[in-house]
Amino acid sequence: MVRQLLINALIAGSLYALIGIGFALIFRVVKFFHFTHGLSYALGAYVAFGLSRWSNLNLVWVLILAPIITAVFGVILYAIIFQPLRNRRATPLVSLIACLGAYLVGQNLLSMAFGDDAKSIRGDVVVLGMNVLGAYITLPQLVIVVFAIVVVLGCAVWLSKTELGTQIRAVANDPSLATIIGIASDRVVFLTVVVGTGLGGLAGGLAALDRAIVPTMGLNALLMGVVATIAGGKESLGGVAFGAYFVGLAQNMVILWIPSAWQDSIVFLIMIGFLILRPQGFMGRDTGRSAF
Amino acid sequence: MEYILHILVLVAIYTVLSVSLDLLAGHTGLLSLSHAALFGLGAYSSALLTTRFGTSVFVGFLVAMVVAVLISFCISLPSLRLQDDYFVIATFGFQMILFSIFNNWIAVTHGPMGITNIPQPSIFGWTISSRVGLLVVALLLAIFAYVVVILITSSPFGRVLRAIREDEIFARALGKRTYRFKVTVFAVSATLSAWAGCLYAHYVTYIDPASFTVMESILVVSMVIVGGAGSRWGPFIGASVLVLLPETLRIVGLPSTFAANFRQVIYGTLLVVMMMFRPRGIVGKYDFGQ
Amino acid sequence: MANLRCTGLVKSFDGVRALSDLDLNLSSGRITSIIGPNGAGKTTLINILTGFLEPDAGKCFLEQQEISGLSAPRIAQLGIGRTFQELRMIWRGSVLENVILARPHQRGETLFWALTRLGVRQEEDKNYQEAIRILRFVGLEGKANDLADELSYGQQKLLSLACCLSMEANILLLDEPVAGIHPDMATRILDLLKVLRDQGKLIVFIEHDISAVRAASDHVIVMDHGQVIAQGVPREVLDRSEIIEAYLG
Numbered sequence: 001m002v003r004q005l006l007i008n009a010l011i012a013g014s015l016y017a018l019i020g021i022g023f024a025l026i027f028r029v030v031k032f033f034h035f036t037h038g039l040s041y042a043l044g045a046y047v048a049f050g051l052s053r054w055s056n057l058n059l060v061w062v063l064i065l066a067p068i069i070t071a072v073f074g075v076i077l078y079a080i081i082f083q084p085l086r087n088r089r090a091t092p093l094v095s096l097i098a099c100l101g102a103y104l105v106g107q108n109l110l111s112m113a114f115g116d117d118a119k120s121i122r123g124d125v126v127v128l129g130m131n132v133l134g135a136y137i138t139l140p141q142l143v144i145v146v147f148a149i150v151v152v153l154g155c156a157v158w159l160s161k162t163e164l165g166t167q168i169r170a171v172a173n174d175p176s177l178a179t180i181i182g183i184a185s186d187r188v189v190f191l192t193v194v195v196g197t198g199l200g201g202l203a204g205g206l207a208a209l210d211r212a213i214v215p216t217m218g219l220n221a222l223l224m225g226v227v228a229t230i231a232g233g234k235e236s237l238g239g240v241a242f243g244a245y246f247v248g249l250a251q252n253m254v255i256l257w258i259p260s261a262w263q264d265s266i267v268f269l270i271m272i273g274f275l276i277l278r279p280q281g282f283m284g285r286d287t288g289r290s291a292f
Numbered sequence: 293m294e295y296i297l298h299i300l301v302l303v304a305i306y307t308v309l310s311v312s313l314d315l316l317a318g319h320t321g322l323l324s325l326s327h328a329a330l331f332g333l334g335a336y337s338s339a340l341l342t343t344r345f346g347t348s349v350f351v352g353f354l355v356a357m358v359v360a361v362l363i364s365f366c367i368s369l370p371s372l373r374l375q376d377d378y379f380v381i382a383t384f385g386f387q388m389i390l391f392s393i394f395n396n397w398i399a400v401t402h403g404p405m406g407i408t409n410i411p412q413p414s415i416f417g418w419t420i421s422s423r424v425g426l427l428v429v430a431l432l433l434a435i436f437a438y439v440v441v442i443l444i445t446s447s448p449f450g451r452v453l454r455a456i457r458e459d460e461i462f463a464r465a466l467g468k469r470t471y472r473f474k475v476t477v478f479a480v481s482a483t484l485s486a487w488a489g490c491l492y493a494h495y496v497t498y499i500d501p502a503s504f505t506v507m508e509s510i511l512v513v514s515m516v517i518v519g520g521a522g523s524r525w526g527p528f529i530g531a532s533v534l535v536l537l538p539e540t541l542r543i544v545g546l547p548s549t550f551a552a553n554f555r556q557v558i559y560g561t562l563l564v565v566m567m568m569f570r571p572r573g574i575v576g577k578y579d580f581g582q
Numbered sequence: 583m584a585n586l587r588c589t590g591l592v593k594s595f596d597g598v599r600a601l602s603d604l605d606l607n608l609s610s611g612r613i614t615s616i617i618g619p620n621g622a623g624k625t626t627l628i629n630i631l632t633g634f635l636e637p638d639a640g641k642c643f644l645e646q647q648e649i650s651g652l653s654a655p656r657i658a659q660l661g662i663g664r665t666f667q668e669l670r671m672i673w674r675g676s677v678l679e680n681v682i683l684a685r686p687h688q689r690g691e692t693l694f695w696a697l698t699r700l701g702v703r704q705e706e707d708k709n710y711q712e713a714i715r716i717l718r719f720v721g722l723e724g725k726a727n728d729l730a731d732e733l734s735y736g737q738q739k740l741l742s743l744a745c746c747l748s749m750e751a752n753i754l755l756l757d758e759p760v761a762g763i764h765p766d767m768a769t770r771i772l773d774l775l776k777v778l779r780d781q782g783k784l785i786v787f788i789e790h791d792i793s794a795v796r797a798a799s800d801h802v803i804v805m806d807h808g809q810v811i812a813q814g815v816p817r818e819v820l821d822r823s824e825i826i827e828a829y830l831g
Contacts, residue, residue, distance in 0.1 A: 032377060033377055033380075033381060081564070084568055085567075085568070088568065088582075090567065090582060091376070091580060091581040091582055092376060092377040093323065093376045093377045093380070093580045093581055094567050094579075094580050094581070094582050095567070096377045096380060097513070097517065097563055097567050097580065098563065098564050098568065100510060100513075100560075100563060101514075101559070101560040101561065101562070101563025101564040101567065102560065102564050103560070104507075104510060104556055104557070104559060104560030104563065105556075105557050105561055105564070106560075107556075108553040108554070108556045108557045108560070109553075109557065111553050112550065112553045112554070112557075116549075219506070223384075223385075223388070226381060230381075259396075261392070261395075262392065262396060264388065264392060265389045265392045265393075268385040268386070268388050268389050269385075269389065271381070271382075271385050272370060272371075272382055272385045272386070275370075275371070275374060275378060275382050275385075276370045276371075276373075276374075440697065443696060443697050443699070444693070444696055447690050447691075447695075447696035447697075447699070447702065448689075448690030448691045448696065448702065448705075448706070449690060449691050449692065449693060449695075449696035450696070451679070451682070451683055451691075452683070452691055454672070454675070455672055455683055458672045458673065458674060458675070459670050459671070459672065461634070461666075461670060462666075462670040462671060462672070463683075464634075464653075464654045464655045464658070465632065465634075465654060465658055465663075465664055465666070465670070466655075466658060466683060466684045466745065466749055467655050467656075467658035467659040467684075467686055467749060468655055468691070469653075469655045469656075470655065473691075476693050480693070
């Protein structure tokens with residue numbers, strides 16, 4: 001029993017890590033809570049669903065195309081939401097509200113297009129799963145775990161070793177300084193949004209293999225991403241991954257003590273706990289907006 | 293005619309919600325996504341007391357206030373130091389937790405099945421069951437809420453709230469104990485929203501968790517924003533616009549599930565458009581720090 | 583006679599020492615200025631004295647009372663007023679609103695009285711009169727109904743001072759009260775400080791402008807790297823070569 005819970009925690013944590021990395025990447029650079037990330041996730045899932053249902057492509061191609069198509073959506077999102085907000089130097093609160101509105105629109109468009117009933121792609125994929133160390137894990141779930149590890153490591157390498165990655169870290173750390181030393185911030189933000197959105201789409205596509213697809217799936221995913229980002233700390237994406245696995249662990253292990261209906265509430269309590277315990281400094285934010 | 297009265301009752305109820313949120317968000321700068329949960333707390337408290345224990349609606353309102361104030365402490369006290377957007381996220385978390393309680397604490401709330409046969413309001417044994425009578429009650433509550441909020445915002449207390457909104461650090465440097473103000477105003481806002489919930493429960497006589505989701509919170513936020521945050525008539529204007537607008541869609545003849553989605557598309561689009569072009573809304577004074 | 587002092591203050595940020603075992607003893611009836619290069623810890627000191635930051639070690643005292651653990655509003659209520667390097671005020675409010683806001687002991691700031699309104703009107707009228715008196719004292723009476731962000735930079739600094747006075751603070755900790763403003767306005771502010779000193783207030787200001795320091799202070803404290811490296815009468819302290827080096831170095 002405990003072993004199955006641990007495996008489930010690993011799977012959940014991996015999915016949250018994928019969501020969280022994409023969310024955190026964009027968050028660090030734009031510095032507001034972009035609720036639209038939930039849309040990236042949902043869109044990735046629905047694209048995967050649509051491709052597998054209405055085309056003959058095999059799943060490998062579906063998993064390649066879902067993030068790419070979602071990334072295109074990211075471009076559109078940047079053009080109609082992010083760029084205008086940046087141009088107006090919108091405060092984080094205003095940007096949050098705008099993204100909330102955009103999320104509302106997106107979720108309902110998905111609802112109108114696909115209906116509220118749960119869809120799934122499970123038809124042609126093995127469901128029961130392999131026995132690993134006494135617990136069960138299905139092939140899609142294993143794929144999720146593998147992808148998570150690959151993506152986390154890949155991002156870590158990408159951010160530290162490539163030029164774009166370094167520029168992203170510079171913009172995340174100190175936007176004005178980055179501009180002064182000649183980094184084209186707008187371009188960096190644009191690329192980060194596109195990549196982050198693509199990662200969200202990848203997470204959604206992978207999730208589509210394993211769980212039901214509903215228009216509201218983006219909201220929960222988004223919150224997991226937010227919690228992982230808050231729990232994970234300011235510096236590295238590794239922290240986000242840690243936060244994600246911590247959430248997955250907490251969410252699954254509490255089943256030992258409380259009914260599973262309360263799993264998500266535990267996650268929110270964790271989030272609130274981290275919000276309270278964050279280093280406050282002086283009522284200031286650690287992203288450089290503190291009072292002194 | 294019944295239909296028009298119904299719409300007016302909804303406008304009144306949402307005006308109370310809007311006014312209470314505007315006190316918190318527009319005047320004090322604390323945007324909350326938890327007001328649907330507070331609305332629900334009032335509804336469930338009163339519904340449970342009147343159906344399970346047979347108390348009067350009046351007692352229902354009283355207990356709803358106590359519950360709302362206590363829960364508001366649970367939200368505001370941990371969140372005192374959180375700035376702006378982080379505060380919103382925290383209230384988002386509390387909304388989800390409270391909704392989960394409405395949905396999963398089956399023993400008390402009957403979960404998704406909801407609570408039925410909620411009695412209509414009665415005064416001295418005389419039950420108010422006509423649509424007009426209920427509208428009068430709703431209007432009285434809306435006027436009461438407005439009076440309370442206007443009294444607060446036009447007082448020195450309100451002056452400190454605005455100072456907190458504009459520059460909390462400055463207010464603290466002047467000796468204002470801002471945390472007390474924030475907890476107090478949250479409690480007032482929660483009480484008004486809870487009372488709106490009580491009225492709602494006794495008006496529709498059946499409640500379930502679906503009426504108190506985060507989407508509902510976003511709707512109330514939209515009303516405050518569209519009408520204009522931090523203003524006198526903004527909440528009423530926002531409530532009217534956002535209740536009446538989708539009703540005109542229904543009159544045009546859209547199928548109902550489609551209409552429900554489309555209405556949220558409109559709310560969402562309004563939020564985006566407002567934030568881009570006029571964060572202070574139609575008649576508002578506060579533009580969320582922009 | 584007010585007395586503000588601290589002993590052994592230590593404060594670090596991310597491993598960088600902002601204050602290093604700092605001792606301070608300030609008395610009223612004197613204008614003390616604090617100078618030092620950027621990063622010397624001056625603003626940090628003010629933040630700790632006024633309760634906006636907690637020291638890692640050390641204590642602060644107002645008369646006999648320890649204030650080191652108190653919250654910022656509590657310390658302000660004890661009569662310690664401060665201004666900020668990056669001006670803080672209600673920009674969207676009028677000059678008058680800012681000054682009335684600062685008035686202490688307002689019954690109308692309690693929820694009960696705000697709702698019942700008994701006696702609030704009279705209190706508001708009294709506070710209004712007092713606010714006008716203060717604005718007259720600093721010379722901003724004519725601007726009472728202007729919005730704060732319509733004032734010139736120098737007038738905004740005057741307004742900050744007016745708010746401190748409105749608080750009925752006996753101790754004024756001013757962070758760069760005359761930096762970046764027209765010399766005539768600077769003189770006006772410094773003259774006001776001298777009047778306040780003669781009224782018995784304890785005044786401390788941080789400044790970079792040495793002429794302001796020479797013109798208005800009775801006592802100078804020089805800080806660098808979180809410590810007091812010199813203090814004394816302006817004439818002596820300012821002419822010492824180490825001080826000049828600390829500034830240029």
